[in-house]
Amino acid sequence: MKRILCKCLAAFSLSLPLLTHAADTIVVGQAIDLSGPNADLGRDYVAGIKTYFDVLNTKGGINGRRIQYLVRDDRGQADLAVKAVAELVDQAHVAYLFGGIGDDVTRAVLNSADFKRSGLTLYAPLAGADYQKDARILFWRPSYQQEIRHIFSHFDKLGIKDIGVVYQESAATADAYQRLLDQMKESGIKLSGTVHLSKDAKQISKETAALAAAKPGFVIMVADTVSAGVFLKEFRKLAPQTFVAGSSLTNLTTLRQLAGGKAVEWTVFSQVVPNPGIGSSSIQLEHLNMMRKYRDEPVSAMTLEGFAAAKTWIRLLQPGKRVAGQPEYVIPGGGFDIGGYMMGESAGSNHLSNYVDIALFNKASGLTY
Numbered sequence: 001m002k003r004i005l006c007k008c009l010a011a012f013s014l015s016l017p018l019l020t021h022a023a024d025t026i027v028v029g030q031a032i033d034l035s036g037p038n039a040d041l042g043r044d045y046v047a048g049i050k051t052y053f054d055v056l057n058t059k060g061g062i063n064g065r066r067i068q069y070l071v072r073d074d075r076g077q078a079d080l081a082v083k084a085v086a087e088l089v090d091q092a093h094v095a096y097l098f099g100g101i102g103d104d105v106t107r108a109v110l111n112s113a114d115f116k117r118s119g120l121t122l123y124a125p126l127a128g129a130d131y132q133k134d135a136r137i138l139f140w141r142p143s144y145q146q147e148i149r150h151i152f153s154h155f156d157k158l159g160i161k162d163i164g165v166v167y168q169e170s171a172a173t174a175d176a177y178q179r180l181l182d183q184m185k186e187s188g189i190k191l192s193g194t195v196h197l198s199k200d201a202k203q204i205s206k207e208t209a210a211l212a213a214a215k216p217g218f219v220i221m222v223a224d225t226v227s228a229g230v231f232l233k234e235f236r237k238l239a240p241q242t243f244v245a246g247s248s249l250t251n252l253t254t255l256r257q258l259a260g261g262k263a264v265e266w267t268v269f270s271q272v273v274p275n276p277g278i279g280s281s282s283i284q285l286e287h288l289n290m291m292r293k294y295r296d297e298p299v300s301a302m303t304l305e306g307f308a309a310a311k312t313w314i315r316l317l318q319p320g321k322r323v324a325g326q327p328e329y330v331i332p333g334g335g336f337d338i339g340g341y342m343m344g345e346s347a348g349s350n351h352l353s354n355y356v357d358i359a360l361f362n363k364a365s366g367l368t369y
Helices: 002-016 040-056 079-089 103-111 111-119 144-156 175-188 201-214 227-236 252-259 280-294 300-316
Strands: 025-032 066-073 096-098 162-167 190-196 220-221 241-247 265-269 357-362 367-368
Touching: 002 201, 002 367, 025 040, 025 079, 040 066, 040 280, 040 300, 066 079, 079 103, 079 111, 096 300, 103 111, 103 175, 144 175, 144 241, 144 265, 144 357, 162 175, 162 201, 175 220, 175 357, 190 201, 201 227, 227 241, 227 252, 241 280
Parallel strands: 025 066, 025 096, 162 190, 162 220, 220 241, 241 265
Antiparallel strands: 265 357, 357 367
């Protein structure tokens, strides 16, 4: 049911390239992966955002103006993301723009002529690279370096000071890899070995065997989900009980399908939202209740992140109708609470949230926080 509903959403949004917007609507656009390598992440993120917008619209919208949410499928490809954003800006005339998945897609959009001409700010992409404060981008989630720092802190408490690195060299992972090297130097972490994920299967197998033989305290993966799954399946044959760590942007559904349920045991992942399955804070409880009311699908970290990002977005909007040249967002000094979690506390940062947690992945019940 979940996939059917989300595919219908994608088909519906893609079938309306030209729209006439009423004066009493606020048009929000987003180009994101709904059918590519990170489709599970994208669909859940959209479901969370849409749920919060549905809640708002049921209550009358924002000062009587309903939110019209237009989603385009970029399939996780930078060129399609640029094309989709151009259509949203030039034809659909969106007033606000949410971001997609990955640093390569995000950079392509930021550098595109249509986006630059729009004067808009790209809000809450699922990316983790460091961007200049004036790059017309505002993140909801913390940076990838903050996630790495938290992972290192977790294992440091266990007395682990040596790691293995799995690295897939690509435009999407270059910044994350550099942040990892920086954090290793800062933390005094010893490198036990590196596996370079490439098209050379024999070389990958050789490096994986060498890494397993080195017996690192844990292994951290800087790779897309498909390549990470291929590595993990091979590595588990040699090191079934070595911790392997990944970031919050790992597609866990795909990882488990590729590597198998046994291989994902002894894996941990940084998470940028609290446990979505419990209601220990007001936003967790609100998210659970509203997902049950408006969506026929299970909750996830991504549905909670989308819900929280949309709720935060409302708090950042300029009061009244925005005029040309006026910035879309204003972050209150000292930050603000969205239901148990503070946003915008770090002055001068373009990352609104500093929240990072660690979750253990197990084959029986998914993530255990």
